Amino acid sequence: MGSKRLNNPVVGVDMGGTKILAGVVTEEGNIIGMAKRATKPADGADKVIERIVRTVQDAVANAKLKLDDIAGIASGTPGPLDPDSGIVISAPNLGWDNVPLAKLLSRALDMPVFIENDVNIGTLGEAALGAGKGVKDLIGIFVGTGIGGGIILDGMLWQGWRKTAGEVGHMILLPEGPLCGCGRRGCAESLASRTAIERDILAGIALGRESLVPEILKREDKTRLTSGILAEALKKGDPLVGEVIGRTQYYLGLLVASIVNFIDPEMVILGGGVVVALGDDFLVPIRRVAYQYFINQRNAKDVKIVPAKLGDNAGVLGAAVYARQRLA
Amino acid sequence: MGSKRLNNPVVGVDMGGTKILAGVVTEEGNIIGMAKRATKPADGADKVIERIVRTVQDAVANAKLKLDDIAGIASGTPGPLDPDSGIVISAPNLGWDNVPLAKLLSRALDMPVFIENDVNIGTLGEAALGAGKGVKDLIGIFVGTGIGGGIILDGMLWQGWRKTAGEVGHMILLPEGPLCGCGRRGCAESLASRTAIERDILAGIALGRESLVPEILKREDKTRLTSGILAEALKKGDPLVGEVIGRTQYYLGLLVASIVNFIDPEMVILGGGVVVALGDDFLVPIRRVAYQYFINQRNAKDVKIVPAKLGDNAGVLGAAVYARQRLA
Numbered sequence: 001m002g003s004k005r006l007n008n009p010v011v012g013v014d015m016g017g018t019k020i021l022a023g024v025v026t027e028e029g030n031i032i033g034m035a036k037r038a039t040k041p042a043d044g045a046d047k048v049i050e051r052i053v054r055t056v057q058d059a060v061a062n063a064k065l066k067l068d069d070i071a072g073i074a075s076g077t078p079g080p081l082d083p084d085s086g087i088v089i090s091a092p093n094l095g096w097d098n099v100p101l102a103k104l105l106s107r108a109l110d111m112p113v114f115i116e117n118d119v120n121i122g123t124l125g126e127a128a129l130g131a132g133k134g135v136k137d138l139i140g141i142f143v144g145t146g147i148g149g150g151i152i153l154d155g156m157l158w159q160g161w162r163k164t165a166g167e168v169g170h171m172i173l174l175p176e177g178p179l180c181g182c183g184r185r186g187c188a189e190s191l192a193s194r195t196a197i198e199r200d201i202l203a204g205i206a207l208g209r210e211s212l213v214p215e216i217l218k219r220e221d222k223t224r225l226t227s228g229i230l231a232e233a234l235k236k237g238d239p240l241v242g243e244v245i246g247r248t249q250y251y252l253g254l255l256v257a258s259i260v261n262f263i264d265p266e267m268v269i270l271g272g273g274v275v276v277a278l279g280d281d282f283l284v285p286i287r288r289v290a291y292q293y294f295i296n297q298r299n300a301k302d303v304k305i306v307p308a309k310l311g312d313n314a315g316v317l318g319a320a321v322y323a324r325q326r327l328a
Numbered sequence: 329m330g331s332k333r334l335n336n337p338v339v340g341v342d343m344g345g346t347k348i349l350a351g352v353v354t355e356e357g358n359i360i361g362m363a364k365r366a367t368k369p370a371d372g373a374d375k376v377i378e379r380i381v382r383t384v385q386d387a388v389a390n391a392k393l394k395l396d397d398i399a400g401i402a403s404g405t406p407g408p409l410d411p412d413s414g415i416v417i418s419a420p421n422l423g424w425d426n427v428p429l430a431k432l433l434s435r436a437l438d439m440p441v442f443i444e445n446d447v448n449i450g451t452l453g454e455a456a457l458g459a460g461k462g463v464k465d466l467i468g469i470f471v472g473t474g475i476g477g478g479i480i481l482d483g484m485l486w487q488g489w490r491k492t493a494g495e496v497g498h499m500i501l502l503p504e505g506p507l508c509g510c511g512r513r514g515c516a517e518s519l520a521s522r523t524a525i526e527r528d529i530l531a532g533i534a535l536g537r538e539s540l541v542p543e544i545l546k547r548e549d550k551t552r553l554t555s556g557i558l559a560e561a562l563k564k565g566d567p568l569v570g571e572v573i574g575r576t577q578y579y580l581g582l583l584v585a586s587i588v589n590f591i592d593p594e595m596v597i598l599g600g601g602v603v604v605a606l607g608d609d610f611l612v613p614i615r616r617v618a619y620q621y622f623i624n625q626r627n628a629k630d631v632k633i634v635p636a637k638l639g640d641n642a643g644v645l646g647a648a649v650y651a652r653q654r655l656a
């Protein structure tokens with residue numbers, strides 16, 4: 001091929017604290033080559049960036065292409081970061097401060113490289129190629145260790161004036177509520193993340209409530225209450241887990257309603273580890289609470305509240321979509 | 329002049345439950361003729377619409393122009409309404425249901441007429457010609473009997489998918505909190521509107537708390553706690569009023585922070601009867617709480633939290649700006 005044209009494939013990178021995923025994605029949104037590597041952030045930024053470069057090269061080779069066939073690259077990266085300068089300002093779980101990631105990757109791979117917040121990228125992927133296909137205005141809410149979000153308006157990622165929009169996990173839902181990871185109290189994340197669920201279940205057990213959780217933890221030889229363990233306990237009818245998950249759904253319903261009353265989107269997509277592990281039924285009570293709290297009850301049910309559907313590929317696909325939008 | 333060109337003056341109408349205000353506004357945003365009439369909604373929609381028509385005609389005459397010199401008209405109107413079809417779906421304080429206001433005005437005045445929610449229009453006015461001049465992304469929060477809001481993104485009003493965006497008064501701030509006018513509990517409006525302030529002050533008085541309010545109400549021969557009475561009691565150091573206003577500022581600060589953490593605007597404008605009556609100092613504690621709750625602390629203070637500055641003209645000017653945007 002030779003020349004890099006805008007309709008050539010792009011590479012989407014999903015870079016987390018544990019693993020680096022790269023995928024070659026066609027203009028139609030198909031993944032035609034993938035590669036994966038451990039991140040090993042303890043080795044330092046230089047080594048991690050080397051590993052990203054090699055993962056991109058592997059993905060391109062797996063697609064039976066050459067780097068020269070790729071129009072550009074984007075990476076979903078833990079933030080905060082500056083998508084304009086391509087600098088990762090601070091990524092605590094990587095141990096990074098002010099790393100000019102886009103420039104370093106661009107130099108090593110000799111093509112345009114863009115970076116964006118990983119949750120924004122996941123939302124963009126779901127919007128363009130997943131649960132939100134065909135929808136122009138939507139919000140993504142991802143419930144895992146924390147709660148993150150992304151905003152798509154008119155089909156484009158809404159980045160915000162300081163490029164930090166979408167922090168739905170730090171909308172305040174219960175003033176003077178539980179301590180949040182951010183040091184404040186009562187943020188949505190302090191009430192409805194996996195971390196909050198774990199805290200409340202362990203507190204219940206400590207207070208002598210009956211639960212299957214200690215038994216499962218012992219059997220699995222684990223100390224952390226993963227989403228998978230939550231799902232098992234819930235399925236087996238654990239009353240404590242059921243109560244805590246119910247409270248989580250209530251708060252997520254209020255969060256969805258607050259967001260809808262504010263920005264009035266067509267769709268809210270719920271994803272992340274907790275949602276994936278607990279399945280689509282997890283959304284039923286969230287919907288019930290949310291619809292009840294919509295101030296505008298006309299056409300309320302037309303606002304869709306749906307699970308994410310790209311799973312592990314959301315990051316790679318979203319990064320590919322973002323690369324195309326930035327290259328255009 | 330004869331032909332209606334886009335750079336001709338437009339008429340902005342501010343239509344409330346009490347009064348109708350119309351202003352002829354030049355392309356530069358100057359008001360060159362005004363008129364005012366009582367709304368008298370009890371007379372029925374037909375009579376009210378007749379009065380709007382006459383108020384527009386008076387404003388044009390006061391500007392020493394003819395209707396034919398006017399490029400178009402827009403009206404800020406209590407909603408919910410549909411800005412596309414120009415129908416007021418329901419306006420409880422007017423007693424209106426499904427009134428095709430834009431079409432009726434357009435027929436009577438023989439020119440394009442647009443309508444939009446009054447709070448959106450006020451926000452647009454502040455954005456284009458008031459506190460937000462030169463700012464592209466901002467949120468307006470108006471604290472009066474209720475709490476309303478408007479969203480400006482990229483310099484344009486964000487109307488939302490169902491055209492009902494900006495309902496900041498019904499973002500949930502305290503689950504299971506006080507009963508709201510909307511029938512739910514814990515909305516921002518149930519915690520920080522003039523209605524909420526009045527409820528809490530009257531409850532305090534009923535419980536035997538000392539306050540200057542009963543004395544002022546008696547002197548003024550009033551039964552409602554207006555914003556003006558609040559301002560007087562606060563100025564005189566009324567401890568009960570001070571406490572309730574302090575709580576209001578705390579909740580408004582949390583509301584501002586939740587909104588900023590979500591949409592990341594450059595500016596938040598606070599207006600409405602309570603803010604006007606209590607003056608710019610009312611914003612000091614709101615800012616303190618809000619900045620403290622910003623999840624992104626980088627450049628936090630660059631996000632401006634400011635009082636509205638167009639006062640009674642916000643509606644007329646905003647409607648004029650909206651008319652131009654729709655005509656363009």
